[in-house]
Amino acid sequence: MSELVIETKGLTKEFGSLTAVKDLNLKVKKGALYGFLGANGAGKSTTIRMLLDLVKPTRGNAYLFNKDIRYHRKEILRKVGAMVESPSYYENLTAYENLEIIRRILKLERKEIDKALEIVNLSKWKDKRVKTFSLGMKQRLGIAQALMGDRELLILDEPTNGLDPAGVREIRNLIISLPEITGATVLISSHILSEIELIADHVGIIHNGKLLFQGTLEELKEMGNREIAIKAQPLLEAEKFLRNKGYDVEMREGRLYITAERINIEEVNREMVLEGFGVSHLSENKKKLEEVFLQMTGGIEG
Amino acid sequence: MMEFYRLLRGEFLKQKKSLTWPISLFAPILAGGLSFINLLIRYDYLMGLEANQGLSSWNLLLFQHHFMWFIFLPLVVTVIAWMVHYIEFKSGGLKNTLALPVSKKKVYLAKWALVFILSSIMIIINGFVLLLVGIALRFPEAVDFILILKYSLYQIIGILSLISLQTLISAGINNTNIALAMGFVGVASSLFFAQSEKLAKLIPYAHIIFTLPDPTINNHIPIQYGLSLGMAFLLIGLIYFNRKEIC
Ligand SMILES: Nc1ncnc2c1ncn2[C@@H]1O[C@H](COP(=O)(O)OP(=O)(O)OP(=O)(O)O)[C@@H](O)[C@H]1O
Numbered sequence: 001m002s003e004l005v006i007e008t009k010g011l012t013k014e015f016g017s018l019t020a021v022k023d024l025n026l027k028v029k030k031g032a033l034y035g036f037l038g039a040n041g042a043g044k045s046t047t048i049r050m051l052l053d054l055v056k057p058t059r060g061n062a063y064l065f066n067k068d069i070r071y072h073r074k075e076i077l078r079k080v081g082a083m084v085e086s087p088s089y090y091e092n093l094t095a096y097e098n099l100e101i102i103r104r105i106l107k108l109e110r111k112e113i114d115k116a117l118e119i120v121n122l123s124k125w126k127d128k129r130v131k132t133f134s135l136g137m138k139q140r141l142g143i144a145q146a147l148m149g150d151r152e153l154l155i156l157d158e159p160t161n162g163l164d165p166a167g168v169r170e171i172r173n174l175i176i177s178l179p180e181i182t183g184a185t186v187l188i189s190s191h192i193l194s195e196i197e198l199i200a201d202h203v204g205i206i207h208n209g210k211l212l213f214q215g216t217l218e219e220l221k222e223m224g225n226r227e228i229a230i231k232a233q234p235l236l237e238a239e240k241f242l243r244n245k246g247y248d249v250e251m252r253e254g255r256l257y258i259t260a261e262r263i264n265i266e267e268v269n270r271e272m273v274l275e276g277f278g279v280s281h282l283s284e285n286k287k288k289l290e291e292v293f294l295q296m297t298g299g300i301e302g
Numbered sequence: 303m304m305e306f307y308r309l310l311r312g313e314f315l316k317q318k319k320s321l322t323w324p325i326s327l328f329a330p331i332l333a334g335g336l337s338f339i340n341l342l343i344r345y346d347y348l349m350g351l352e353a354n355q356g357l358s359s360w361n362l363l364l365f366q367h368h369f370m371w372f373i374f375l376p377l378v379v380t381v382i383a384w385m386v387h388y389i390e391f392k393s394g395g396l397k398n399t400l401a402l403p404v405s406k407k408k409v410y411l412a413k414w415a416l417v418f419i420l421s422s423i424m425i426i427i428n429g430f431v432l433l434l435v436g437i438a439l440r441f442p443e444a445v446d447f448i449l450i451l452k453y454s455l456y457q458i459i460g461i462l463s464l465i466s467l468q469t470l471i472s473a474g475i476n477n478t479n480i481a482l483a484m485g486f487v488g489v490a491s492s493l494f495f496a497q498s499e500k501l502a503k504l505i506p507y508a509h510i511i512f513t514l515p516d517p518t519i520n521n522h523i524p525i526q527y528g529l530s531l532g533m534a535f536l537l538i539g540l541i542y543f544n545r546k547e548i549c
């Protein structure tokens with residue numbers, strides 16, 4: 001068991017009759033690049049706010065570095081860099097001055113500013129007023145703010161929100177590089193699956209306030225039904241044979257497709273060969289993550 | 303204490319290149335300039351009025367000045383309090399500041415202190431400007447330092463209640479523009495409240511009206527109620543803000 005940087009137990013937040021976050025048991029391991037995935041309104045930001053003690057949970061607890069945020073707020077936040085919902089910046093100030101405010105509050109050395117600017121690639125524009133920045137630059141400034149000081153945990157809430165494809169890519173590459181540059185554990189939220197797929201190694205899926213899945217990206221890909229394509233002779237007999245074995249079989253364009261939650265592909269091969277079929281092709285069609293995701297979230301609503 | 307000081311320095315930096323400084327510096331100069339013109343033209347006439355019999359030139363200057371300043375000062379302080387909070391509102395709220403390892407109470411206190419410092423600077427400049435106006439007009443009497451000192455001091459204390467109230471409203475209502483509108487309405491109706499001393503005591507917007515050092519004016523109001531209501535609203539604000547959910 002590796003060390004947990006974030007752990008929530010039964011974390012719940014109600015806004016009147018609306019339950020924004022329900023009984024959440026989040027586990028983020030040290031060193032992970034954790035993707036916190038959920039549609040708009042799923043409860044990502046509310047969860048992040050509770051992790052940072054910006055809002056109080058209705059029930060349950062949030063532990064960061066094995067300490068309850070409610071009782072060790074300052075001690076914990078010293079190790080956490082965060083960007084909540086959207087970056088905040090003072091438009092009348094330059095990028096450097098914006099970071100200078102944080103430097104003053106945290107009592108850091110001047111070189112921390114240059115370091116953060118360097119990482120997010122804003123050094124060239126550090127003396128320009130933020131007013132003149134593009135959305136992507138503002139987003140990078142927001143990340144630079146979270147990087148100030150030696151943070152062990154970075155929490156970035158939808159850092160690519162509203163960016164054009166080039167901007168998304170730039171931020172994505174930046175985030176992927178963060179664990180190596182900073183040594184920090186990173187939690188990033190997003191409502192875009194493909195983005196999480198490209199960035200994260202661990203995934204938590206939240207839907208209507210509930211955590212539907214938590215594990216590695218690989219484990220997520222294994223979820224849901226698998227499909228195996230088979231080319232065998234004689235085809236019709238093979239179909240009949242597999243059906244009798246209890247598989248869900250479909251015939252399309254001269255191939256047989258079987259789908260099931262768990263299929264042992266070697267087992268299928270052996271059975272067919274022993275029965276005397278000529279098996280010329282056997283392959284697993286990896287289900288697209290998107291289908292897994294839709295299957296998962298769709299099932300709840302239905 | 304160090305943390306508060308660091309937060310305050312952060313607050314000052316946020317105001318760099320913003321209008322708060324020019325407004326704080328320019329408002330008393332503008333008001334003083336108007337008073338200078340007023341007395342330059344009407345000094346003899348005003349001194350000759352029966353109502354002003356027995357007043358020294360310095361008293362007359364303050365009287366004349368106060369009629370404009372008691373509205374002007376609270377209005378400008380309201381605007382400054384609004385600007386100090388609006389800058390957060392515009393930048394997406396205080397959520398990212400409060401995700402830092404800082405005490406929420408001190409964040410609130412730093413904002414309050416910034417408004418108080420700017421207000422005090424304004425009041426002190428106002429005193430200096432009055433001094434210069436009197437000297438420029440070559441008043442026959444010696445410079446009445448005590449009068450101007452008292453006037454400024456009463457204001458620094460009397461403005462506390464308004465600052466604490468406006469800070470509380472700005473922090474309480476997520477839309478800071480509503481806090482600004484409430485402040486304007488409060489200041490605009492302050493003269494109405496001031497007609498009853500009892501009411502005036504409880505209405506922070508009216509406290510400044512009673513800061514003119516004169517035997518006919520109850521200077522205890524800004525001192526006692528400016529201070530006590532100022533502290534009370536500050537305390538309420540601190541407790542409220544400390545428990546407030548930051549959305
Ligand atoms: N302060 C609040 N008062 C009432 N309801 C709220 C509040 N904050 C959030 N909610 C509700 O809680 C639910 C979860 O919101 P949240 O912002 O956590 O979602 P999200 O996953 O971050 O969505 P998005 O992708 O849009 O940012 C939403 O239905 C939202 O309307």
Ligand SMILES: [Mg+2]
Nearest residue numbers: 044045046085
């Ligand atoms: Mg959100």
